[in-house]
Amino acid sequence: MAEAIQIQKASAPAIPLTQRLPQTKGWKELVRDIWDDNPTFRMILAMCPTMGATNMAINGMAQGLATLIATVASSATVAALRTIIPAEVRLPAYMIIIAFWVTIVDIFLRAYLPPLSAALGPYVPLIITNCFVLGRAEAFASQNSPGLSALDALGVGLGFTMSLTLLGIVRELLGFGSLFGIQIFSGWTPWVIMIIPAGAFLLVGLYVGIVKHFSPGGQIGGGA
């Protein structure tokens, strides 16, 4: 965890893509978080839901959005409470805050979208241990205003949602021949391997390689 946070801090400066875009602080944070610090493909964080919840595009998207909401909410909360929480107990406190928000999201999903909740299984509660949620809280929200923190978390969450949806699309397309549940190829021979864990590992590995190949630089990390 400590490692992951350091990596995130270290990777912040000198990103060319950010300089070609509008230069407001919030916007910069957002873009950096979506692309250059993309939690899955560049930071290699939060791998469990990345693979566990992406066998269908809709699952990937739902998992991504759930994570996004939890991240934004907890980052904003942490930022709001940053002056109150004593430094010594900040990590446990952050975890409790995150666990609280994740519980809310989980209960919400169970109440209003039960099939989706069943499909995602324990991967929604597992958002608690997605290191980048805690990472954003520790690295950014603990030093910034709630608004900026929410924007920062939104960036990360969008990047995460994007990656998961992308993975889900490919896996569903090859695995079922459909997209968001709609059959695209008729008479498609399903590639079963894309639905089982092995396919997830291989695909994420390839994605990581491709992303790193086409935009080298930045920090590829991998911590807890």
Next chain:
Amino acid sequence: MDIFLIVLGAILTNNILLTTFLGICPFIGVSGEYASASGMGMAVIFVLTMTLPANWLIKHFILDPLGVSYLSLIVYIVTIAFLVQVVEMFMKRFLPALYSSLGIFLPLITVNCAILGGVLFAIATWNLGFMESVAYGFGGGVGWALAIILMAAIRERLRFAPIPEGLKGPGIALIIAGLMAMSFVGFSGMINIRDFGG
């Protein structure tokens, strides 16, 4: 016999890492060197074997009777963090040799999803009994440790391999994990831990 089957199943058919994707981040991050990988593996075995029964007890004797199971996530994570702290302090005090080899990995484990994930799968999803939970905790830890140790040995052998630049490090590790998962598919259907749940 059931206990033995659960341990075996947790290692082979329901490998916590290769079939349920738990604990991949440290699996990728710490598998670069054999020594640290085996240290991390041992630490996970240790913590998982302890936290699973502890959380089982909390669920069945505190949360369920009080009817506050909606708080379970928060309680689990706090318990895990607390237990890891206790283990760390205990080790530092009484087992300094073990502490020096595992100590640096212990704080990392709190946010290792293998721990919380193991708890959620065993207690919430499959609803295992107490002894079964202990067995699953131990077996899951062993399965995770086995995977990371294999991965470390493989990556040590690939030290000088001309892997494409983009895949070096995490990329190739994920692909290796994919092939490992492919070979573990062979075990599927042998034992299913779900069958032992209530």
Next chain:
Amino acid sequence: MAVLGSLKTFKGGHYFGLFEGTPRGQRLKVAPLPHRVIIPLRQGFSAEVAPIVQEGDRVKAGQVIGRNQPDPKKPSTPVHASISGRVTKIERRSHPLGGETLCVIIESDGKDEWEMLHRPANYEKLSPEEIGKILYEAGVTSGGQAGFPTIYHSAFATPDKIRYLIINAIETEPFCEATDQLMYEEFDKFVNGIKILRQALGNVQVHIGLGYNRPRIYEELIERLEYYDWCTIHQLRPKYPQGDDAVLIRTLLGVLLPQRGYATDVGCVVQDVQQCVAAYEAVVEGKPFVERVVSVAGSAVKEPGNYRVRVGTPIGHLLESNLKCTGRIVMGSVLHGQAQGDLDAPITKEIPAVIALREAERELFPIAGLGFDRDSFTGVYLSVPWVRSKRATTSLNGNPRPCVRCGYCIDVCPQNLVPALLGEYSANGLLSEAQELDLFACIECGLCAYVCPSKIPLLEQIREGKRKILQESA
């Protein structure tokens, strides 16, 4: 005397086929006297001695031309002129076994006058010290590339620590036939040389390692040494590198040599046939060690043969009229020796053979060949025992490729190492890990690189690794 019935051998190794241009069974011929000899003032790894002649001096064969004060820390022996004539030059040249050294160049006067050592009446009455002194004065150095002085004032062989004298009478290097021939032709000198060396070491136990493909010598040795209980004759499989000190001692005595150590560290002195003969000639005939036997061999040589050659003879003198095509000249061993570009490089006391190999030749689709004349550790070619000469060129016989971990190098390694890993680690700078895998147990026999189907220069990588480690620790 104890005779051991069973054949002894060691793990690994390789039986080489009979290569094209091997002078097997050819009688020793006396090489014509060279017009000029170049005599290095250093033997192998021992210390360089100071010249005691000057340019223009006249010398006789066997006359001392360089010596140091005896110093146990820097072992050396006197160096003798090997022909009679005039010293024309004293200059630094490269030593055929590596490095630079001072050399004395003598122009022959064609007379071949000798200056002998003082000759005692009966060697059997001499004390070890006296024999040692004679051997020292005669410049008898041990064989092998180390080239240490045999006994006297050597820091590596103090007689009281020595328990065994080991006679290396098995020649397993490809192309090296001269010492075997010497054993046949000078059998008396050989046997008496063993006795003299034993006496000089204080009557230690003697173990003779002999190839089992030499049954005649074996029977003669038994006949001659039957009544001595200090002597054991071992019949060994003629597998390369049985003649290496570490392998020979392990096979005969079951003792492991320490890493970076020598035979003397485990109480052994290993001597070759040539040294036994030289010891006899020095002590009984008073002849300094200025002439040795050398095989002139290889696929580029017209008439391979075994010669008695004066030390310091330039290899060009032996080869120039004898080459049938251009080739690569290797001194000593084709497996671990040095290629020599300079035809002026002199024969030294340590060099048993001069080998000229044909250069690699282009072949169309060599993969399609049946390969009756190919030597291989594997059975992929139909190389058969009745083909009497195997092809010997410098060709790699394949393309360099990444290691496929076939394990052949492990199979052949006589030291039970993992050469593929040693090479990989050495080449990639993981020196401490290479050392953990006992890099220094490697005896540099070269077999790993010989058998490697991926044509990885393992020997060179391992040597480089050792060199780097020694540099770092120095």
Next chain:
Amino acid sequence: MLKDKLYTFFEKVHHDLQARRAEGLAVLWEGIKDSVFGGSEKAARQAPYIRDAIGMQRYMGSPLIACIPLALASIYFYGWRSLAIIVLTYLVGMAVEFTFCAIRRHEITEGLLVTCMLYALSLPPTLPLWMVAVGIAFAIGIKELFGGSGYNIFNPAISGRAFLLLAFPSAMTTFWYVPFNPLTDGLGGFLHWSPQAVKGVDAIAKATPLGAFNSPDIANPDLLTLLTGFGRADVLGATSAILVLLGGLYLLHTRVIDWRVSIVMIVSAGLTSQFLSFINPAKFPDGLYAVLSGGLLFAAFLNATDPVTSPMTVRGRWIFGIMLGVLTVLGRGLTGYAEWVTFAILIGNMFTPLIDRFTIPKSFSAPAIQKR
């Protein structure tokens, strides 16, 4: 001399390609030159100055020689379609490998030829051709992602096959032809495209030996059928056990494969199955049947012995062989998959670096002594 002229030509074109910065093409051209001259023109620049006659071409050529009878037999048994599978495999495999070599500028290695042959021979004769192409593309692609021959942790042919097994399980495991039988069909497959084309849908009614064993209502083929392959439905290369054995013995003779992997694997599988058949004859066949069915012989001689993916130490090879044999039999009996040889080899490959790590032999030397 023809060969000298040819060599100069090769050198000239290579030089031209490099001058035009077409380095990818230059790499391919170099590969063609290497296959013509076999490295015979390259000289040893360092000791040892003479080298063993075996090079990678001949080393990798030996399994191919062992496979030629199997390939011919597969054409006989299953018609020209099996040749189409083999040729397609080579075309796609080479295309993928050449692309990688040209992009990554590393030499083309001979392992490709073996991989393609072993992969093609381990496929069922009914497999759609596009699946053949996908599988071999995966196999070679994964190998190249690891850095090419010599660095691949997993046997490429087996990983390609495993990919197909997991991606298209029904195509890989349900449809089997009855092969042409020399006793009744004369020239058999040499005259036909596939058994189905002659015998109609009935041809797809046969179970493989393992399939027959696993389903109680199909009679097990007898020993002679298993050995000769006459009337035995199986994958292309493993139909006739005798031919596989012949190839295996040839490879053992050449030392290209190690008996410590192949024979040990076969024997341990046989013993394990024999022993377990006493306990549960419904799930475990007797030893001989276990060895002769399910492609075990083929895999033991040709796949498991792949040097890159099996341990390099002697003790390691023992462990590897025993592990594979036991795993195969246990897996077949305890899980639903008949294809356990494939999984066992993948698992063995996975363990190889670890086994190698712990089986480094102890050198024949005493520790260094302190010098004065």
